[in-house]
Amino acid sequence: MMDAIGSQRALNYDVKLLWEYPQADAPAVDFEEPSSFKNRTGQSVRETIGLAQLKEPTVVRHFVRLSTKNYGIDNGFFPLGSCTMKHNPRLNEKTARMAGFAHIHPEQPVETVQGALALMYDLQKTLGEVTGLPAVSLAPAAGAHGELAGMMVIRRAHEAAGNTHKTVVLCPDSAHGTNPATAVTCGYTVRTIDTKGTGRLTVEAFKEALGDGKDVAGMMVTNPNTCGLFEREILEIVDLLHKAGGYFYCDGANFNALVGSIRPGDFGVDVMHLNLHKTFSTPHGGGGPGCGPICVTNELAAFLPVPHVVKQDDETYALERHRDTSLGRMKGFHGQFGMVVRAMTYILSHGADGLKQVSQDAVLSANYILSQLKSLYHVPYEGPCMHECLLTDKRQKEKGVTTLDIAKGLVEYGIHPMTVYFPLTASGAMLIEPTETESKEEIDRFIAIMKMFAQKVEAGDTDIFHEWPVSAPRRRLDEVKAAREPKLKYAK
Ligand SMILES: *Cc1c(COP(=O)(O)O)cnc(C)c1O
Secondary structure: OHHHHOOOEOOEOOOOOHHHOOOOEOOOOOOOOOOOOOOOOOOOOOOOOOOOEOOHHHHHHHHHHHHOOOOOOOOOOOOEOOOOOOOOOHHHHHHHOOHHHHOOOOOOOHHHHHHHHHHHHHHHHHHHHHHOOOEEEOOOOOHHHHHHHHHHHHHHHHHHOOOOOOOEEEEEOOOOOHHHHHHHHOOOEEEEEOOOOOOOOOHHHHHHHHOOOOOEEEEEEEOOOOOOOOOOOHHHHHHHHHHOOOEEEEEHHHHHHOOOOOOHHHHOOOEEEOOOOOOOOOOOHHHOOOOOOEEEOHHHHHHOOOOEEEEOOOOOEEEEOOOOOOOOOOOOOOOOHHHHHHHHHHHHHHHHHHHHHHHHHHHHHHHHHHHHHOOOOEOOOOOOOOOOEEEEOHHHHOOOOOHHHHHHHHHHOOOOOOEEOOOOOOOOEEEEOOOOOOOHHHHHHHHHHHHHHHHHHHOOOOHHHHOOOOOOOOOOOOHHHHHHOOOOOOOO
């Protein structure tokens, strides 16, 4: 009797696998057997691909119930540091779905897609304007893909100049993992700049890594950096780098802290990628594909990927499909066009003043959180912060409560955890990025929860921290085991 009643309570459904439904082999559609069947390809015929056979209402309920278990920016606060989980304005979706954008094909004659090319051209110009790096390619499909394209541009430039002895790329120890990975993928050796527990680059540390600079092809730095701090000595550092003949690659994932306020080209950046899905609000994570345009100086323009949208003397738009100096293609056709439409919509709906407001409000929100929590949590590097703030579990750990426990506690309270254990330079890191689109009410709730956690730990009330989450559909999972030994096949 109890089995028949099951575990479902209110809207909290326990969703089975498709194969576990009792009716899983009842055919959903009764097609007639084909009267004559000829195997014309000469290949062996597969009788079944083993899909569960279910009726439509069962399938619909299955997937709708699963979808209600997703947590995303549309459900609640998502302060995942370095990821800029801001609201995706619905206006972006509306324009991306307009027939003139959504129903065209990249192989169409260019005369029939002038509007789409004009939009791409305008976005190239606009991104060039906001970064101060006028030559732009929209081709890369994500931030990491943009890094690869950008470092390939740098390598091409060195090759063109005969600088084959330049084999080293400098990265700070706090770098996002994709930076050194990209440099290595491009055939470079990485030399680490030791920030010596200060959270920032110093001229001194940079000089140490640079050496005589003869072998240095470039430097990859995120600014503001992965600790949420602006690199104060960047001008002097870049000057030394340029004198040694190296290029400055800026990882632009944190551009939300700067957009509309300062132009990276003005602090010496030669190449930079932008994550349209972070700064310019196109959906990401489970929500959609990314787009990672690269912006470079005019000097490096010749090496950008093709195809590239150009405006001709008669004011029409064309595609430059081949350029001898180009690094080639990064992507099929022209990249993630839907993201381009969304980002342009976002930029136009904000305007220049609106974009400036974005970065100012993002920085304000993060500093508000920092100011409210700094007396209760250890702050590893002196502030103020930019668009994200960094705390650690140093004080709580003394009482047996770690960053992981705090993250699980946030799950209990219906908030997506902040980024945990990154950057690696701060032990037990909690990197919190509220973004400008979160209301003060939401931010205050997060602060109140974090304060309550710290007070519980102070009072020695720590048992519950190891239990959380208790209200979620699943408790603590063995995430490491799931990643190391994934079960990819269902076996009854
Ligand atoms: C997000 C991020 C990246 C990578 O971008 P993807 O679009 O996820 O590939 C690189 N560097 C930093 C600092 C980031 O935050």
